[in-house]
Amino acid sequence: MKRIIIVIVEIFLCFLLQTTIFQWFSLARVVPNLLLILTAAAGFTKGRKEGLLTGFLCGLLIDLCYGYTVGLYAFVYMTIGYLNGFCHRIFVKENMTIPLILVGISDLVYFFLYYVFEYLLRGKLNIGFYFVHKGLPELIYTVIVSVFLYKLLNIINEKTEKKEEEEVF
Template sequence: MRIKTTRQQHILRIKTTLRWLLYYLLIFLSFIIMTSGTLYKPILLVPLAIAISINNNIYGSAVTGAFCGFLIDICCGKLFGYNAVILAFFCILTNLVFELYLKNRFINYLMITAVVSYIQCWLDYKFYYQIWDYENVGRIFVRVSLRVWAYTVISAFFMYLLVKLVNKLLMPKEHLTIEEAINTNIQNENKR
């Protein structure tokens, strides 16, 4: 690891700002795609929020998850804040799981996205259709909810590639500050 210079810290701030601007540009483009078209379209903001939460800190994951959830609520006409709470919780959980246990691999991302998308579709079905005991309510889950879930999981491939490209170009590399370098040297000398 190298020590950060003032120039590198300035470049790090610029790259971090550009990375978050690109993340939120992708979020708004996904929101625009979600608001156009027919009933059978993927909920693009779920895999995008999960992909963003994998490589970032817990606060950025929570804010991104809540923001994407609010946009889903607006797009789908749900109770304002319903999806925000769900997606913020799952983004925090995803961040912690990837930080502590899982490696940043596509298959891990796809499994978590599939589970989170299924839970979200199932909760929507339970709270917006089954609770009111509509006639033939099971057909809504099979014909609409599962189809939207499948489209969302398929769209996860593209969201992962887009976020991985942004991270490859703009993710900061590991560097030590001067204090960390001095403390590391002192610790190494004490061990000898």
């Protein structure tokens, strides 16, 4: 139960940071996608189910606050969390290379799905333009911020696991 509360608090904090404070630090009119980092981290540190659930809650929160149709972002984030869950078996806490690569790939998947649902279905076919002006800057910014956020999430996860082990014994 405590883990669920901690995940919900993490989601709200990342959402608030992404939509308020990081708006002041936007580079090239993009902000890092903290909820994507959180979803990807939940997937490859805790597995497919946790990644799917975290992705659903993150996407639903964005849908309810900013989306035109409820469910679009929930689907995108759920997909990212679930796919990152497949890498749970190769996850090593000390290694930062795999999480950074997975966050980068997750951001590419996010951009592609966002492009398909928001632009391609409306007849806007210039994916190169959108990738250079929106996708690539967000990808770089998100990967850089993920170094720091991932370390913080790892510390929180370790403390939560220690408390759960202490309660069992």
